[in-house]
Amino acid sequence: MSEVIEILKKYSESIDHEIKEALSTINPQALLEASNHLTKAGGKKIRPSLAVLSCEAVGGKPEYALKTAAAIELIHTFSLIHDDIMDADDMRRGEPSVHVLWGEPMAILAGDIIFSKAFETVIRTETDNSSYKRVTQALETVVDSCIKICEGQACDMSFEGNFDVSESEYMEMIYKKTAALIAASTKAGAIIGGADEKQVEALAEYGRLIGLAFQIQDDYLDVVSDEESLGKPVGSDIVEGKMTLMVVKALESASPEDKETLITILKENNPERVDEAIAIFEKYGSIEYTHQVALDNVQKAKDLLNIFEDSEAKDALILLADFVLERQH
């Protein structure tokens, strides 16, 4: 775990510098402050680190990918600000959300300008080291993930109160909502680093797989972890009636009675029935299944790295894949 922290720390300062520079000229003051609020509150910087490491793994200098990496983090930030408005989430990274502090209109604008700044940042990649063609391809990758993020969020919203979601629909939703941006990080990093097509595809797929594993592990931890590690009560997703892989899997195989019970619990917002829901998950093997899907995705992701020459960056990508399963929250 401490190795992963070292990896994430390595470029964190340079990435922060790029982000700070991108957001420093915003006017007027209220918009400047609202736009900087979330980046000041931190974040692990996994996505931008993946971009830089992917650039390095294909032989590019890490600094080539810093602007693209910062842009990816800005896109993540923009989506958090808008998601928090849509989901009426009042806290983020231990602080009140942007819309709580500055109101919804300013939060919408802060998201919009951060979004614009992300594209500006990719465009500012030095073309001495990377051709206009590669910068355009990196931009295309980032833009494509933005479209997917919006579609994923809309899918997630459409799942609310809808318990007729298939496993493939669920996987499509989490791919778009969570994994697409992680895949864009590794893909755009590889493109900027000068990768050939096969390398770009391998790293894009690596990103997609660990992105899926990341979300699935989140679902899994919600029922197998403990309150202290999670920072919230076990089974919060159940109480919120959230669609997770465990729910999808259990609903698929449960008896009509168990299915009805589970749906009732998910609609009820009742913390006292969490254990009952977990018992249904266990009965139909959906906790184990979920864990296995996360494990398989991470293993496949790591296997894809076999085509790359050994390097510190490659080792770091392997460690980051494992980290997805090791983290406790």
Place this chain on the structure above:
Amino acid sequence: MSEVIEILKKYSESIDHEIKEALSTINPQALLEASNHLTKAGGKKIRPSLAVLSCEAVGGKPEYALKTAAAIELIHTFSLIHDDIMDADDMRRGEPSVHVLWGEPMAILAGDIIFSKAFETVIRTETDNSSYKRVTQALETVVDSCIKICEGQACDMSFEGNFDVSESEYMEMIYKKTAALIAASTKAGAIIGGADEKQVEALAEYGRLIGLAFQIQDDYLDVVSDEESLGKPVGSDIVEGKMTLMVVKALESASPEDKETLITILKENNPERVDEAIAIFEKYGSIEYTHQVALDNVQKAKDLLNIFEDSEAKDALILLADFVLERQH
């Protein structure tokens, strides 16, 4: 006027086709419908026409600029959807706003995905006709205008209830909020058309000037036009307490008593005191001043076109500049 309608009709179908194509693949259904609502409701397509004409005026084929033109219209659409949420405007183009029909979360998402689609559309410009460098520069131009739109909207919001706004602060606000995207249309069109630096600058400045004139004429018409032409009562801006060039100018030169009266009226939301406010504007010459600023900007804009060879496109740009002052709403 009918000549202008002909100009705007000329490429309108091709532009609509590009927009339709850009938005056709959106998923899920609710997001698709919300995203297409405003483009279906029409709009005059002035901005995209300016992009295509600027491309032609520098010798490029009009079809080269169609994707950039469509992107500009998409950016305009995105900003209208988000502005309507922020300003709680419930009607747009004679139809209920997106947030009224689909709710705020879906309207935020529709704006976000249209924004993304705009960038995707520019990136898809054929590089057979225009180099990656020019596509990147066109993108940079569009992105820069998006940043300005957000800043302009934030400035406009900060002016609410603040009557200590200088003329230059007001001009900066309308430049960012309205003129920057029009300047981006002509600038990006010129870039895609293969313009040299001097031509790009001339067309960018032409766009900026007619963009300013467009907004200033809006301010002017609010007090000199009639209800039938405007489609809303004369003096609506006064009743809403909106900052306009007439207000800024009158507050700058009015006696302390008249200044106090005008501020009181602007805060009051009282349609019966519109005439009193207009009398103050007249007393300090601010209606005439506003009209003159619009006229001067249009004249300067047209003068900038002198460097271009005569062409149908150049004639059309001259007519569109005049149209800014001729329109009655």
